[in-house]
Amino acid sequence: MALSSHQLTPEIIAALDTQNMRGSIAVFEQQVMDAWTEASKVNVPKAEGITHIACFAMGGSALGMDVVRAACADQLKVPVTIINDYTIPASVNAHTFVVLSSYSGTTEETLAAAEKILNITQHVVVITTGATLASWAQQHNVPAYVYTPRFNPSNQPRMAIGYSIGSIAGVLSTAGLLQLTSTHMEEVVAGIRYAQSVCTDLNEHNPALMLAEQCAERIPVLFSSEHLEGIVHAVTNQINENGKLFAVRFPLPEANHHLTEALVAPHTLPQLATFIGINSTLYHPRNQVRYALTEQLLTSRGFRAITYTTHSTTKFGQLGEALTLGGWISFYLAMLGQIDPSPIPNVDWFKAQLKNA
Structure with a gap:
């Protein structure tokens, strides 16, 4: 009941x-601005001749691209595809700008795409907190935004949505695929602040x-x-x-x-x-x-x-x-519902079973 x-x-x-999820929600503003500022510094080459953007990501790591795709439909000149799977579609080619995003850096579907993507296109950027995906990017000299999620005290990937949005916005803008500025991010922050002011009491x-x-x-x-x-x-x-x-x-x-x-x-x-x-x-x-x-x-x-x-x-x-x-x-x-929001036992069960499958 x-x-x-x-x-x-x-x-x-x-x-x-128990894991301070309310603390993560309370710092969405800092997530967005931290990611926007730092991801904009990543040495992403200008995307010349790009006809398509593809993002390989799962769960919360894919949400930032979906937010940006919808919000910036009036700016994006090329189609955006979000691939929540292991396989690379035939539409991904040498003129595709690819984002490999994984909060943990160990998402198996995203890593499966990484294994083959450089044989298809050199326009690749990584967004992660570290682990295998960060190592892969370093090994292959792929530009990467590797961040420490200091504004996500719950450490739940889905609650790093501000990082996901800010980093995608920063990377695509640096590549010249979007024309976003700090003013746009300040508007996001203003909206966050309004909601925080009415949603906490x-x-x-x-x-x-x-x-x-x-x-x-x-x-x-x-x-x-x-x-x-x-x-x-x-x-x-x-x-x-x-x-x-x-x-x-x-x-x-x-x-x-x-x-x-x-x-x-x-x-x-x-x-x-x-x-x-x-x-x-x-x-x-x-x-x-x-x-x-x-x-x-x-x-x-x-x-x-x-x-x-x-x-x-x-x-x-x-x-x-x-x-x-x-x-x-x-x-x-x-x-x-008198539930701790942070644990995800069913997702964890699936991951454990897949390791042994």
Whole structure:
């Protein structure tokens, strides 16, 4: 039985959060700026003749590229592919700019790509905290951002999302594939600061806590659009891993073309799901209308549906706001469920079994 928001106390949080995940969320701002500053110094050659960007990464290490891909769709001149697998697609060629990203440096899928990638393209950069991937980069003279995650006290890769975003932004900008500046990162920080200011106090004015309470012991179904699609991907992953909760995401307007007919069965679905739309005044006007209509349709069918509209006025500010809001939602879901958010026993079990397979 989940706790109510009124039952949650600082003492309960301190007892459950044994690895200080709240500390990692509290320093998202420092993560972004540390990674942006340091990754921008990596000696990445200018990407001449590049027709494609490919990122080989898994889990939290892949999220930064997805955030940047969605947020910078108006800047990116070439397509971006994120490969969450062992194999290298045929579309990767000598004109592909490749990012190999692994927080631990031991992710087997990413290392499998590293073994073959230099036979295909020389435009490669590594992002990692060390271990095998860092050694590989040094051995092959591949540019690398090897960082110490000093602003991630929980040491959970998924909670290094600020590092992932800042490093991808820095590397792609240095390569000339993006035109991001410190001003963009400062806007992200402003959004983070706004969300931190409203999401940390345990009261009814805390949007993250209120949204978490609406999702406790239910299936969160998240909607997002345009520049916020990558962030909501990250938030969904964090709800899965931190809240230990089944959660899914769908983009609008696409979901209106199929998911709206999936509200009939199972008949218990209204008691199982909570729909959350992340709206923005910067979305296409027709998409903004879709959020209101989607909520109207869902509530008329007996579903719990809530729309959160971002308060930040810039696109990058909204990234920081939604990132931080989502981090706190995932954390409060664990707290309300009386779960330590950091351990991931099922993921660890898979890794252990794969070593012996």
